[in-house]
Amino acid sequence: MEKRVVTSKILEQVKNEEEVFWINPRFKKTEETLNQAPYTYTDIQEAEDRFQRFAPFIQLAFPETKEREGLLESEITAIPSMKKWLADTYQTDLPGDFYIKRDDLLPISGTIKSRGAIYEVLKYAETLALESGLLKSTEENYEVFASEKFNLFFSKYNLTVGTTGNLGISVGAMGRALGFQVTVHMSEEAKAWKKNYLREREVEVIEHTTNFSKAVEEGRAASKADPKSYFIDDEHSEELFLGYTVGGYRMKELLAQEGIQVDADHPLFVYLPCGIGGSPSGITFGLKHAFGDHVHCFFAEPTKMPSMLIGLETQQFDQVSAEEFGLGNLTIADGLAVPRTSALVAKLMNHDFSGGYTLKDESFKALLTNLYQQENIFLEPAAVAGLAGPFKLLNTKAGQAYIQKHELEDKLPHATHIAWGTGGSMVPDKDRYDFIEQGQDSRLKTKTAF
Numbered sequence: 356m357e358k359r360v361v362t363s364k365i366l367e368q369v370k371n372e373e374e375v376f377w378i379n380p381r382f383k384k385t386e387e388t389l390n391q392a393p394y395t396y397t398d399i400q401e402a403e404d405r406f407q408r409f410a411p412f413i414q415l416a417f418p419e420t421k422e423r424e425g426l427l428e429s430e431i432t433a434i435p436s437m438k439k440w441l442a443d444t445y446q447t448d449l450p451g452d453f454y455i456k457r458d459d460l461l462p463i464s465g466t467i468k469s470r471g472a473i474y475e476v477l478k479y480a481e482t483l484a485l486e487s488g489l490l491k492s493t494e495e496n497y498e499v500f501a502s503e504k505f506n507l508f509f510s511k512y513n514l515t516v517g518t519t520g521n522l523g524i525s526v527g528a529m530g531r532a533l534g535f536q537v538t539v540h541m542s543e544e545a546k547a548w549k550k551n552y553l554r555e556r557e558v559e560v561i562e563h564t565t566n567f568s569k570a571v572e573e574g575r576a577a578s579k580a581d582p583k584s585y586f587i588d589d590e591h592s593e594e595l596f597l598g599y600t601v602g603g604y605r606m607k608e609l610l611a612q613e614g615i616q617v618d619a620d621h622p623l624f625v626y627l628p629c630g631i632g633g634s635p636s637g638i639t640f641g642l643k644h645a646f647g648d649h650v651h652c653f654f655a656e657p658t659k660m661p662s663m664l665i666g667l668e669t670q671q672f673d674q675v676s677a678e679e680f681g682l683g684n685l686t687i688a689d690g691l692a693v694p695r696t697s698a699l700v701a702k703l704m705n706h707d708f709s710g711g712y713t714l715k716d717e718s719f720k721a722l723l724t725n726l727y728q729q730e731n732i733f734l735e736p737a738a739v740a741g742l743a744g745p746f747k748l749l750n751t752k753a754g755q756a757y758i759q760k761h762e763l764e765d766k767l768p769h770a771t772h773i774a775w776g777t778g779g780s781m782v783p784d785k786d787r788y789d790f791i792e793q794g795q796d797s798r799l800k801t802k803t804a805f
């Protein structure tokens with residue numbers, strides 16, 4: 356592996372596996388970035404409409420979605436005890452309110468992947484059904500997707516995906532419910548329970564002893580060789596991105612329902628766990644359409660795999676890998692274990708992310724265990740990354756500079772901070788206890804470079 360010449364101070368810290376807080380020097384006003392984006396509000400609306408069309412089918416196939424009439428959505432939960440614990444630990448007061456967005460409770464996969472991956476499977480199924488004439492129009496009642504006839508039709512097609520685990524669960528669960536054959540290429544991080552879960556649903560699981568980027572490469576090549584196979588490509592997929600945007604845009608209604616104001620005097624800060632970048636980017640895009648400049652979005656990554664951070668800082672996007680910095684070892688945050696970001700989303704978000712930060716494994720463990728102890732909420736390791744966000748923003752020089760630049764100082768008492776909880780409800784009890792146990796002796800790192 357060719358070693359990268361380190362060209363900035365922050366990259367030096369990144370290379371040393373220190374926790375950093377990064378402010379995006381290319382950040383621009385929402386109006387400017389949204390006008391230049393290749394996707395518009397109409398694309399978000401089309402994705403929303405498609406989720407709505409499929410809702411009757413989803414209710415039938417997954418009875419646990421009946422409560423929300425087949426829509427895959429989650430609530431927000433205030434976390435006052437965790438806020439206090441974090442404020443004490445970081446020795447930093449957090450004015451304003453602090454919530455977790457509960458995408459850990461999303462039905463079907465128990466992770467944020469229920470938005471992107473499931474959306475792509477639904478769109479592909481709809482396209483096939485329309486092309487074949489099996490579905491006459493998008494006006495039909497989509498309960499027909501649960502019929503024998505549709506199932507038999509889809510059983511001639513294969514869906515393939517490369518994953519650290521959760522993308523595979525989502526594609527596997529929805530793909531099999533529709534009748535598709537599904538093949539999942541798992542990277543070295545993938546947990547045993549995820550493989551078992553998929554095999555129980557007659558999904559073909561191919562285990563790789565290599566990282567995510569390699570698992571995707573293998574999956575893509577295998578799928579390409581089979582004309583009846585469709586590859587869900589986390590590295591390039593527009594559909595995954597568009598599925599996620601819906602989750603961001605729906606926050607407009609959700610926060611209004613909760614009586615939470617977002618405007619010039621009431622800023623919203625959102626902290627998003629980031630793997631390849633599809634979910635944080637899609638959510639950010641939807642949030643920007645909903646709240647414009649009043650929302651500030653930060654991505655959060657493991658120090659071992661800061662792929663978005665290095666992609667944006669070097670402006671090399673997917674042309675730079677964590678391995679070139681001597682990083683890339685296994686991280687506890689398995690859902691974020693992606694050494695190389697996606698060019699599609701990294702370029703798209705180049706001016707939209709306010710910034711990002713990294714966490715050591717030790718911090719992930721401490722956050723997980725203390726969240727459980729303070730709030731009785733279990734999130735999987737990747738999903739706790741957002742919890743450190745407000746404190747990194749407030750107790751770093753870079754964060755303070757951002758607050759000053761955007762004249763946010765006197766608005767902080769009316770601000771809302773949301774850590775996006777991206778997964779966890781499907782983790783089996785045994786694995787939960789192990790994670791909670793592991794974090795007992797872990798100390799949250801409270802020193803951040805910059």
Ligand SMILES: *Cc1c(COP(=O)(O)O)cnc(C)c1O
Binds near residue numbers: 521630632633735
């Ligand atoms: C996949 C995943 C993420 C990150 O999403 P990306 O699209 O890979 O950036 C965050 N948390 C969990 C639990 C995930 O499974």
